[in-house]
Amino acid sequence: MFEQLSQRLDGVFKKLTGQAALSEDNIKESMREVRRALLEADVHIQVAKDFAKKVEERALGREVLRKLNAGQQVIQVVHEVLVETLGGTAAGLVETREIPTRIMLVGLQGSGKTTSTAKLGFFLRKKRKKVPLLAACDVYRPAAMEQLQTLASEVGLHSHVELGETDAVGIATRALEQAKQIGADYLLVDTAGRLHIDDAMMDELEQMKQAVRPHQLLLVVDGMSGQDAITAAESFHARLGIDGVILTKMDGDARGGAALSIRAVTGIPILFLGSGERPSALEAFHPDRMAQRILGMGDVLTLVERAQEQVSEEDARKLEERLRKQTFTFEDFLDQLRKIRKMGPMEDLLKMIPGVGNRLPPGFSMDEKQFVRIEAIIQSMTHKERRKPEIIDGSRRKRIARGSGTSVQEVNRLLKDFQAMRKMMSQLTKMGPRKFMRMVRG
Numbered sequence: 104m105f106e107q108l109s110q111r112l113d114g115v116f117k118k119l120t121g122q123a124a125l126s127e128d129n130i131k132e133s134m135r136e137v138r139r140a141l142l143e144a145d146v147h148i149q150v151a152k153d154f155a156k157k158v159e160e161r162a163l164g165r166e167v168l169r170k171l172n173a174g175q176q177v178i179q180v181v182h183e184v185l186v187e188t189l190g191g192t193a194a195g196l197v198e199t200r201e202i203p204t205r206i207m208l209v210g211l212q213g214s215g216k217t218t219s220t221a222k223l224g225f226f227l228r229k230k231r232k233k234v235p236l237l238a239a240c241d242v243y244r245p246a247a248m249e250q251l252q253t254l255a256s257e258v259g260l261h262s263h264v265e266l267g268e269t270d271a272v273g274i275a276t277r278a279l280e281q282a283k284q285i286g287a288d289y290l291l292v293d294t295a296g297r298l299h300i301d302d303a304m305m306d307e308l309e310q311m312k313q314a315v316r317p318h319q320l321l322l323v324v325d326g327m328s329g330q331d332a333i334t335a336a337e338s339f340h341a342r343l344g345i346d347g348v349i350l351t352k353m354d355g356d357a358r359g360g361a362a363l364s365i366r367a368v369t370g371i372p373i374l375f376l377g378s379g380e381r382p383s384a385l386e387a388f389h390p391d392r393m394a395q396r397i398l399g400m401g402d403v404l405t406l407v408e409r410a411q412e413q414v415s416e417e418d419a420r421k422l423e424e425r426l427r428k429q430t431f432t433f434e435d436f437l438d439q440l441r442k443i444r445k446m447g448p449m450e451d452l453l454k455m456i457p458g459v460g461n462r463l464p465p466g467f468s469m470d471e472k473q474f475v476r477i478e479a480i481i482q483s484m485t486h487k488e489r490r491k492p493e494i495i496d497g498s499r500r501k502r503i504a505r506g507s508g509t510s511v512q513e514v515n516r517l518l519k520d521f522q523a524m525r526k527m528m529s530q531l532t533k534m535g536p537r538k539f540m541r542m543v544r545g
Protein backbone atom coordinates (compact mmCIF):
# COMPACT_ATOMS: atom_id res chain seq x y z
CA MET A 104 0.00 0.00 0.00
CA PHE A 105 1.03 3.61 -0.58
CA GLU A 106 4.12 2.65 -2.65
CA GLN A 107 3.20 4.91 -5.51
CA LEU A 108 2.37 7.86 -3.28
CA SER A 109 5.57 7.34 -1.29
CA GLN A 110 7.64 7.46 -4.41
CA ARG A 111 5.92 10.51 -5.80
CA LEU A 112 6.37 12.40 -2.54
CA ASP A 113 9.98 11.29 -2.36
CA GLY A 114 10.52 12.82 -5.80
CA VAL A 115 8.98 16.12 -4.75
CA PHE A 116 11.09 16.29 -1.61
CA LYS A 117 14.30 15.43 -3.40
CA LYS A 118 13.82 18.44 -5.63
CA LEU A 119 13.02 20.61 -2.65
CA THR A 120 15.99 19.57 -0.51
CA GLY A 121 18.32 19.88 -3.47
CA GLN A 122 17.82 23.64 -3.61
CA ALA A 123 20.16 25.98 -1.81
CA ALA A 124 17.48 28.46 -0.85
CA LEU A 125 13.74 28.04 -0.91
CA SER A 126 11.38 30.69 -2.14
CA GLU A 127 7.66 31.03 -1.72
CA ASP A 128 7.39 29.96 -5.35
CA ASN A 129 9.37 26.76 -4.71
CA ILE A 130 7.01 25.77 -1.94
CA LYS A 131 3.92 26.64 -3.94
CA GLU A 132 5.19 24.57 -6.85
CA SER A 133 6.02 21.63 -4.58
CA MET A 134 2.60 21.73 -3.02
CA ARG A 135 1.00 21.65 -6.45
CA GLU A 136 2.95 18.45 -7.06
CA VAL A 137 1.98 17.05 -3.66
CA ARG A 138 -1.66 17.74 -4.46
CA ARG A 139 -1.30 15.97 -7.80
CA ALA A 140 0.38 12.98 -6.13
CA LEU A 141 -2.46 12.75 -3.61
CA LEU A 142 -5.10 12.87 -6.34
CA GLU A 143 -3.31 10.11 -8.23
CA ALA A 144 -3.39 8.03 -5.06
CA ASP A 145 -7.18 8.49 -5.21
CA VAL A 146 -7.38 10.86 -2.27
CA HIS A 147 -10.63 12.84 -2.05
CA ILE A 148 -10.22 16.11 -3.98
CA GLN A 149 -11.14 18.38 -1.07
CA VAL A 150 -8.82 16.51 1.28
CA ALA A 151 -5.96 16.83 -1.22
CA LYS A 152 -6.56 20.57 -1.64
CA ASP A 153 -6.83 21.23 2.08
CA PHE A 154 -3.72 19.18 2.69
CA ALA A 155 -1.54 21.11 0.27
CA LYS A 156 -2.90 24.43 1.50
CA LYS A 157 -2.28 23.60 5.15
CA VAL A 158 1.31 22.58 4.48
CA GLU A 159 1.98 25.68 2.43
CA GLU A 160 0.52 28.04 5.03
CA ARG A 161 2.29 26.39 7.90
CA ALA A 162 5.65 26.20 6.13
CA LEU A 163 5.49 29.86 5.12
CA GLY A 164 4.15 30.84 8.54
CA ARG A 165 7.17 29.28 10.21
CA GLU A 166 9.43 31.27 7.95
CA VAL A 167 11.37 28.23 6.94
CA LEU A 168 12.62 30.03 3.86
CA ARG A 169 15.64 31.74 5.29
CA LYS A 170 16.70 28.82 7.41
CA LEU A 171 19.13 26.03 6.76
CA ASN A 172 17.57 22.72 5.81
CA ALA A 173 14.40 24.42 4.63
CA GLY A 174 13.53 21.34 2.58
CA GLN A 175 13.81 19.10 5.62
CA GLN A 176 11.53 21.41 7.53
CA VAL A 177 8.91 21.32 4.82
CA ILE A 178 9.00 17.50 5.04
CA GLN A 179 8.49 17.84 8.79
CA VAL A 180 5.41 19.97 8.17
CA VAL A 181 4.10 17.43 5.63
CA HIS A 182 4.54 14.73 8.24
CA GLU A 183 2.60 16.74 10.83
CA VAL A 184 -0.27 17.41 8.46
CA LEU A 185 -0.33 13.77 7.35
CA VAL A 186 -0.67 12.62 10.96
CA GLU A 187 -3.50 15.11 11.50
CA THR A 188 -5.27 14.05 8.31
CA LEU A 189 -5.03 10.41 9.34
CA GLY A 190 -6.69 11.18 12.65
CA GLY A 191 -4.02 12.36 15.07
CA THR A 192 -3.89 9.79 17.82
CA ALA A 193 -4.64 6.09 17.49
CA ALA A 194 -8.13 4.89 18.40
CA GLY A 195 -8.86 1.33 19.47
CA LEU A 196 -11.54 -1.12 20.53
CA VAL A 197 -13.79 -0.12 23.43
CA GLU A 198 -13.33 -1.67 26.81
CA THR A 199 -16.30 -1.68 29.15
CA ARG A 200 -17.01 -3.17 32.53
CA GLU A 201 -20.07 -4.82 31.14
CA ILE A 202 -19.96 -8.52 30.23
CA PRO A 203 -19.98 -8.84 27.30
CA THR A 204 -18.72 -5.71 25.57
CA ARG A 205 -20.72 -5.66 22.34
CA ILE A 206 -19.24 -4.79 18.97
CA MET A 207 -21.26 -4.90 15.76
CA LEU A 208 -19.79 -4.90 12.27
CA VAL A 209 -21.61 -3.48 9.26
CA GLY A 210 -20.67 -2.81 5.65
CA LEU A 211 -21.36 -3.61 2.03
CA GLN A 212 -21.31 -7.19 0.78
CA GLY A 213 -17.80 -8.44 0.12
CA SER A 214 -16.16 -5.65 2.10
CA GLY A 215 -14.69 -8.17 4.53
CA LYS A 216 -17.08 -8.17 7.53
CA THR A 217 -17.05 -11.88 8.22
CA THR A 218 -13.29 -12.12 7.82
CA SER A 219 -12.79 -9.03 10.01
CA THR A 220 -15.09 -10.44 12.71
CA ALA A 221 -12.81 -13.46 12.96
CA LYS A 222 -9.72 -11.23 12.87
CA LEU A 223 -11.03 -9.07 15.72
CA GLY A 224 -11.77 -12.19 17.75
CA PHE A 225 -8.26 -13.45 17.15
CA PHE A 226 -6.82 -10.04 18.04
CA LEU A 227 -8.81 -9.82 21.29
CA ARG A 228 -7.71 -13.24 22.40
CA LYS A 229 -4.08 -13.02 21.39
CA LYS A 230 -3.26 -9.41 22.30
CA ARG A 231 -5.75 -8.67 25.04
CA LYS A 232 -6.18 -12.17 26.52
CA LYS A 233 -9.97 -11.79 26.26
CA VAL A 234 -12.63 -14.36 25.45
CA PRO A 235 -14.76 -13.30 22.48
CA LEU A 236 -17.92 -14.91 21.11
CA LEU A 237 -18.55 -14.51 17.39
CA ALA A 238 -22.21 -14.26 16.33
CA ALA A 239 -23.16 -15.19 12.76
CA CYS A 240 -26.05 -12.91 11.85
CA ASP A 241 -25.81 -12.79 8.05
CA VAL A 242 -28.96 -14.72 7.16
CA TYR A 243 -28.88 -13.73 3.48
CA ARG A 244 -25.62 -14.70 1.87
CA PRO A 245 -25.51 -18.45 1.26
CA ALA A 246 -22.96 -20.15 3.48
CA ALA A 247 -22.15 -16.91 5.32
CA MET A 248 -22.83 -18.52 8.69
CA GLU A 249 -20.72 -21.59 7.88
CA GLN A 250 -17.94 -19.22 6.79
CA LEU A 251 -17.86 -17.58 10.22
CA GLN A 252 -18.16 -20.94 11.95
CA THR A 253 -15.20 -22.32 10.00
CA LEU A 254 -13.03 -19.24 10.58
CA ALA A 255 -13.82 -19.32 14.31
CA SER A 256 -13.06 -23.00 14.72
CA GLU A 257 -9.84 -22.74 12.72
CA VAL A 258 -8.42 -20.44 15.36
CA GLY A 259 -10.28 -21.97 18.28
CA LEU A 260 -12.76 -19.18 19.03
CA HIS A 261 -16.33 -19.54 20.31
CA SER A 262 -19.06 -18.89 17.78
CA HIS A 263 -22.84 -18.71 17.92
CA VAL A 264 -24.32 -20.08 14.71
CA GLU A 265 -27.89 -21.13 13.92
CA LEU A 266 -27.76 -22.66 10.46
CA GLY A 267 -31.04 -22.27 8.57
CA GLU A 268 -32.40 -19.58 10.91
CA THR A 269 -33.67 -16.52 9.03
CA ASP A 270 -34.29 -14.06 11.86
CA ALA A 271 -31.05 -12.13 12.38
CA VAL A 272 -32.36 -10.18 15.38
CA GLY A 273 -33.36 -13.46 17.04
CA ILE A 274 -29.89 -14.93 16.50
CA ALA A 275 -28.24 -11.81 17.90
CA THR A 276 -30.45 -11.88 21.00
CA ARG A 277 -29.69 -15.53 21.69
CA ALA A 278 -25.98 -15.00 21.00
CA LEU A 279 -25.98 -12.28 23.66
CA GLU A 280 -27.56 -14.75 26.09
CA GLN A 281 -24.92 -17.34 25.28
CA ALA A 282 -22.15 -14.79 25.72
CA LYS A 283 -23.44 -14.00 29.21
CA GLN A 284 -23.71 -17.69 30.05
CA ILE A 285 -20.17 -18.57 29.07
CA GLY A 286 -18.84 -15.29 30.52
CA ALA A 287 -17.43 -14.03 27.22
CA ASP A 288 -15.71 -10.64 27.48
CA TYR A 289 -16.77 -9.59 24.00
CA LEU A 290 -19.65 -10.31 21.65
CA LEU A 291 -18.71 -9.67 18.01
CA VAL A 292 -21.74 -9.49 15.73
CA ASP A 293 -21.28 -10.16 12.00
CA THR A 294 -24.13 -8.81 9.86
CA ALA A 295 -25.41 -9.04 6.30
CA GLY A 296 -24.47 -6.48 3.67
CA ARG A 297 -25.81 -5.68 0.23
CA LEU A 298 -24.04 -4.85 -2.98
CA HIS A 299 -25.38 -1.30 -2.81
CA ILE A 300 -26.75 0.84 -0.07
CA ASP A 301 -30.53 0.68 0.14
CA ASP A 302 -33.22 1.49 2.67
CA ALA A 303 -34.15 -2.11 3.37
CA MET A 304 -30.60 -2.89 4.48
CA MET A 305 -30.39 0.21 6.63
CA ASP A 306 -33.77 -0.58 8.25
CA GLU A 307 -32.58 -4.07 9.14
CA LEU A 308 -29.31 -2.81 10.52
CA GLU A 309 -31.16 -0.26 12.64
CA GLN A 310 -33.24 -3.06 14.12
CA MET A 311 -30.11 -5.10 14.76
CA LYS A 312 -28.53 -2.12 16.42
CA GLN A 313 -31.52 -1.72 18.71
CA ALA A 314 -31.41 -5.39 19.65
CA VAL A 315 -27.64 -5.60 20.18
CA ARG A 316 -27.11 -2.08 21.60
CA PRO A 317 -23.45 -2.20 20.60
CA HIS A 318 -20.85 -0.29 22.60
CA GLN A 319 -19.04 0.18 19.33
CA LEU A 320 -20.46 0.05 15.81
CA LEU A 321 -17.73 -0.60 13.28
CA LEU A 322 -17.91 -0.07 9.55
CA VAL A 323 -15.91 -2.42 7.34
CA VAL A 324 -14.84 -0.90 4.02
CA ASP A 325 -12.85 -2.27 1.13
CA GLY A 326 -9.68 -0.18 0.85
CA MET A 327 -9.41 -0.97 -2.84
CA SER A 328 -12.76 0.65 -3.62
CA GLY A 329 -11.23 4.14 -3.36
CA GLN A 330 -13.76 6.95 -3.44
CA ASP A 331 -16.70 4.51 -3.24
CA ALA A 332 -15.47 3.66 0.23
CA ILE A 333 -15.92 7.30 1.25
CA THR A 334 -19.43 7.49 -0.18
CA ALA A 335 -20.40 4.27 1.61
CA ALA A 336 -18.93 5.51 4.88
CA GLU A 337 -20.91 8.75 4.66
CA SER A 338 -24.21 6.91 4.06
CA PHE A 339 -23.69 4.36 6.84
CA HIS A 340 -22.60 7.08 9.23
CA ALA A 341 -25.63 9.26 8.47
CA ARG A 342 -28.07 6.42 9.19
CA LEU A 343 -26.40 4.41 11.93
CA GLY A 344 -23.71 6.56 13.54
CA ILE A 345 -20.41 4.74 13.03
CA ASP A 346 -17.75 4.68 15.75
CA GLY A 347 -14.80 3.37 13.79
CA VAL A 348 -13.64 1.96 10.47
CA ILE A 349 -11.82 -1.21 9.54
CA LEU A 350 -10.18 -0.73 6.15
CA THR A 351 -9.65 -4.10 4.47
CA LYS A 352 -7.60 -5.44 1.56
CA MET A 353 -4.79 -2.98 2.13
CA ASP A 354 -2.43 -5.75 1.04
CA GLY A 355 -3.72 -5.42 -2.52
CA ASP A 356 -2.75 -2.63 -4.86
CA ALA A 357 -4.79 -0.13 -2.89
CA ARG A 358 -3.43 3.30 -3.68
CA GLY A 359 -4.20 4.44 -0.18
CA GLY A 360 -6.71 7.15 -1.07
CA ALA A 361 -9.45 5.76 1.15
CA ALA A 362 -7.14 5.56 4.16
CA LEU A 363 -6.10 9.17 3.67
CA SER A 364 -9.56 10.57 3.04
CA ILE A 365 -11.99 8.71 5.25
CA ARG A 366 -11.20 10.40 8.54
CA ALA A 367 -10.94 13.87 7.03
CA VAL A 368 -14.24 13.56 5.13
CA THR A 369 -16.38 11.72 7.69
CA GLY A 370 -14.65 12.37 11.00
CA ILE A 371 -14.72 8.62 11.78
CA PRO A 372 -11.40 7.21 12.99
CA ILE A 373 -9.75 4.24 11.32
CA LEU A 374 -9.12 1.54 13.93
CA PHE A 375 -7.63 -1.30 11.94
CA LEU A 376 -6.24 -2.22 8.55
CA GLY A 377 -6.85 -5.64 7.03
CA SER A 378 -3.72 -6.86 5.29
CA GLY A 379 -4.57 -10.37 4.12
CA GLU A 380 -7.09 -13.17 4.32
CA ARG A 381 -5.65 -14.92 7.38
CA PRO A 382 -7.17 -14.20 10.83
CA SER A 383 -3.84 -12.73 11.96
CA ALA A 384 -3.72 -10.24 9.07
CA LEU A 385 -5.03 -7.28 11.05
CA GLU A 386 -2.99 -4.26 12.00
CA ALA A 387 -3.89 -1.61 14.57
CA PHE A 388 -3.94 1.76 12.84
CA HIS A 389 -1.54 4.39 14.18
CA PRO A 390 -1.69 7.71 12.28
CA ASP A 391 1.89 8.65 13.18
CA ARG A 392 3.34 5.31 12.14
CA MET A 393 1.35 5.33 8.93
CA ALA A 394 2.55 8.84 8.09
CA GLN A 395 6.13 7.67 8.58
CA ARG A 396 5.57 4.73 6.30
CA ILE A 397 4.07 6.96 3.61
CA LEU A 398 7.05 9.27 3.82
CA GLY A 399 9.44 6.34 3.52
CA MET A 400 10.68 6.76 7.08
CA GLY A 401 9.79 3.16 7.89
CA ASP A 402 7.83 1.90 10.84
CA VAL A 403 10.27 0.50 13.34
CA LEU A 404 7.73 0.35 16.16
CA THR A 405 5.41 -2.02 14.31
CA LEU A 406 8.39 -4.12 13.27
CA VAL A 407 9.58 -4.38 16.86
CA GLU A 408 6.09 -5.30 18.05
CA ARG A 409 5.83 -8.07 15.51
CA ALA A 410 9.22 -9.40 16.48
CA GLN A 411 8.26 -9.35 20.15
CA GLU A 412 5.24 -11.49 19.41
CA GLN A 413 7.55 -14.20 18.10
CA VAL A 414 10.50 -14.02 20.46
CA SER A 415 10.50 -14.03 24.24
CA GLU A 416 13.04 -11.97 26.19
CA GLU A 417 14.74 -15.13 27.39
CA ASP A 418 15.11 -16.43 23.82
CA ALA A 419 16.46 -13.07 22.70
CA ARG A 420 19.07 -13.09 25.44
CA LYS A 421 20.24 -16.60 24.58
CA LEU A 422 20.37 -15.75 20.92
CA GLU A 423 22.43 -12.64 21.60
CA GLU A 424 24.95 -14.72 23.52
CA ARG A 425 25.28 -17.30 20.77
CA LEU A 426 25.72 -14.60 18.17
CA ARG A 427 28.40 -12.94 20.23
CA LYS A 428 30.30 -16.15 20.87
CA GLN A 429 29.89 -17.31 17.29
CA THR A 430 28.20 -20.50 18.49
CA PHE A 431 25.16 -19.64 16.41
CA THR A 432 24.22 -22.83 14.53
CA PHE A 433 22.10 -23.77 11.54
CA GLU A 434 19.51 -24.93 14.04
CA ASP A 435 19.28 -21.38 15.46
CA PHE A 436 19.21 -20.05 11.94
CA LEU A 437 16.30 -22.28 10.94
CA ASP A 438 14.45 -21.29 14.09
CA GLN A 439 14.97 -17.57 13.36
CA LEU A 440 13.98 -18.00 9.74
CA ARG A 441 10.69 -19.58 10.76
CA LYS A 442 10.00 -16.84 13.29
CA ILE A 443 10.66 -14.14 10.74
CA ARG A 444 8.37 -15.78 8.23
CA LYS A 445 5.62 -15.83 10.86
CA MET A 446 5.98 -12.05 11.18
CA GLY A 447 4.38 -11.63 7.78
CA PRO A 448 5.34 -11.43 4.11
CA MET A 449 8.94 -10.30 3.62
CA GLU A 450 7.89 -7.32 1.48
CA ASP A 451 5.84 -5.93 4.37
CA LEU A 452 8.74 -6.28 6.75
CA LEU A 453 11.18 -4.61 4.36
CA LYS A 454 8.87 -1.65 3.95
CA MET A 455 8.95 -0.99 7.66
CA ILE A 456 12.71 -0.51 7.64
CA PRO A 457 13.55 3.21 7.43
CA GLY A 458 14.82 4.22 4.03
CA VAL A 459 13.88 0.95 2.36
CA GLY A 460 10.13 1.40 1.92
CA ASN A 461 10.15 4.03 -0.79
CA ARG A 462 13.09 2.52 -2.65
CA LEU A 463 11.31 -0.73 -3.48
CA PRO A 464 9.96 -0.67 -7.02
CA PRO A 465 6.14 -0.61 -7.25
CA GLY A 466 4.72 -4.11 -7.20
CA PHE A 467 7.96 -5.44 -5.72
CA SER A 468 7.64 -8.95 -4.39
CA MET A 469 10.08 -11.34 -2.76
CA ASP A 470 10.50 -14.85 -3.98
CA GLU A 471 9.25 -16.71 -0.91
CA LYS A 472 10.27 -19.96 -2.62
CA GLN A 473 13.85 -19.05 -1.83
CA PHE A 474 13.08 -19.52 1.87
CA VAL A 475 11.54 -22.89 1.21
CA ARG A 476 14.75 -23.98 -0.54
CA ILE A 477 16.93 -22.75 2.30
CA GLU A 478 14.75 -24.61 4.77
CA ALA A 479 15.00 -27.77 2.68
CA ILE A 480 18.80 -27.55 2.58
CA ILE A 481 19.08 -27.14 6.34
CA GLN A 482 16.65 -29.96 6.91
CA SER A 483 18.80 -32.26 4.78
CA MET A 484 21.74 -31.70 7.13
CA THR A 485 22.34 -34.04 10.04
CA HIS A 486 22.12 -32.59 13.55
CA LYS A 487 25.86 -32.72 13.81
CA GLU A 488 26.28 -30.82 10.54
CA ARG A 489 23.86 -28.15 11.68
CA ARG A 490 25.83 -27.61 14.85
CA LYS A 491 29.26 -27.84 13.26
CA PRO A 492 28.96 -26.61 9.67
CA GLU A 493 32.77 -26.75 9.37
CA ILE A 494 32.57 -30.53 8.88
CA ILE A 495 30.44 -30.24 5.74
CA ASP A 496 32.92 -31.36 3.08
CA GLY A 497 32.50 -32.08 -0.62
CA SER A 498 30.76 -35.43 -0.31
CA ARG A 499 28.45 -34.15 2.42
CA ARG A 500 27.56 -31.18 0.21
CA LYS A 501 26.60 -33.52 -2.60
CA ARG A 502 24.43 -35.58 -0.28
CA ILE A 503 22.71 -32.49 1.12
CA ALA A 504 22.02 -31.13 -2.36
CA ARG A 505 20.52 -34.43 -3.45
CA GLY A 506 18.45 -34.77 -0.28
CA SER A 507 16.99 -31.29 -0.55
CA GLY A 508 16.39 -31.33 -4.28
CA THR A 509 18.75 -28.39 -4.78
CA SER A 510 22.22 -28.08 -6.30
CA VAL A 511 25.71 -28.19 -4.81
CA GLN A 512 26.10 -24.54 -5.84
CA GLU A 513 23.09 -23.58 -3.75
CA VAL A 514 24.42 -25.50 -0.76
CA ASN A 515 27.79 -23.80 -1.19
CA ARG A 516 26.19 -20.40 -1.33
CA LEU A 517 24.17 -21.00 1.83
CA LEU A 518 27.26 -22.22 3.70
CA LYS A 519 29.24 -19.20 2.59
CA ASP A 520 26.46 -16.74 3.47
CA PHE A 521 26.04 -18.42 6.81
CA GLN A 522 29.70 -18.04 7.75
CA ALA A 523 29.72 -14.42 6.62
CA MET A 524 26.58 -13.71 8.59
CA ARG A 525 27.96 -15.39 11.68
CA LYS A 526 31.00 -13.16 11.56
CA MET A 527 29.02 -9.98 10.94
CA MET A 528 26.53 -10.77 13.70
CA SER A 529 29.30 -11.36 16.15
CA GLN A 530 30.85 -8.01 15.29
CA LEU A 531 27.51 -6.26 15.57
CA THR A 532 26.70 -7.70 18.97
CA LYS A 533 30.12 -6.73 20.28
CA MET A 534 29.74 -3.21 19.02
CA GLY A 535 27.40 -1.72 21.60
CA PRO A 536 24.36 0.40 20.80
CA ARG A 537 26.04 3.73 20.16
CA LYS A 538 28.57 2.45 17.70
CA PHE A 539 25.87 0.36 16.06
CA MET A 540 23.62 3.38 15.48
CA ARG A 541 26.56 5.32 14.07
CA MET A 542 27.24 2.51 11.64
CA VAL A 543 23.56 2.30 10.59
CA ARG A 544 23.40 6.05 9.98
CA GLY A 545 26.70 6.13 8.14
Ligand SMILES: Nc1nc2c(ncn2[C@@H]2O[C@H](COP(=O)(O)OP(=O)(O)O)[C@@H](O)[C@H]2O)c(=O)[nH]1
Nearest residue numbers: 212213214215216217218351352377378379380
Ligand atom coordinates in the same frame (compact mmCIF):
# COMPACT_ATOMS: atom_id res chain seq x y z
N1 LIG B 1 -6.47 -9.85 0.53
C1 LIG B 1 -7.41 -9.63 1.45
N2 LIG B 1 -8.59 -10.22 1.31
C2 LIG B 1 -9.55 -9.99 2.24
C3 LIG B 1 -9.31 -9.12 3.34
N3 LIG B 1 -10.46 -9.09 4.08
C4 LIG B 1 -11.33 -9.91 3.47
N4 LIG B 1 -10.80 -10.46 2.35
C5 LIG B 1 -11.44 -11.37 1.38
O1 LIG B 1 -12.53 -10.70 0.78
C6 LIG B 1 -13.57 -11.60 0.51
C7 LIG B 1 -14.86 -11.13 1.14
O2 LIG B 1 -14.72 -11.15 2.55
P1 LIG B 1 -15.94 -11.46 3.53
O3 LIG B 1 -15.42 -11.39 4.92
O4 LIG B 1 -16.66 -12.69 3.15
O5 LIG B 1 -16.87 -10.18 3.23
P2 LIG B 1 -18.34 -9.84 3.77
O6 LIG B 1 -19.27 -10.13 2.66
O7 LIG B 1 -18.31 -8.39 4.10
O8 LIG B 1 -18.58 -10.69 4.98
C8 LIG B 1 -13.11 -12.94 1.04
O9 LIG B 1 -12.60 -13.69 -0.03
C9 LIG B 1 -12.03 -12.59 2.03
O10 LIG B 1 -11.08 -13.62 2.16
C10 LIG B 1 -8.02 -8.47 3.44
O11 LIG B 1 -7.72 -7.68 4.35
N5 LIG B 1 -7.13 -8.76 2.48
Ligand SMILES: [Mg+2]
Nearest residue numbers: 216217241247
Ligand atom coordinates in the same frame (compact mmCIF):
# COMPACT_ATOMS: atom_id res chain seq x y z
MG1 LIG C 1 -20.09 -11.97 5.40
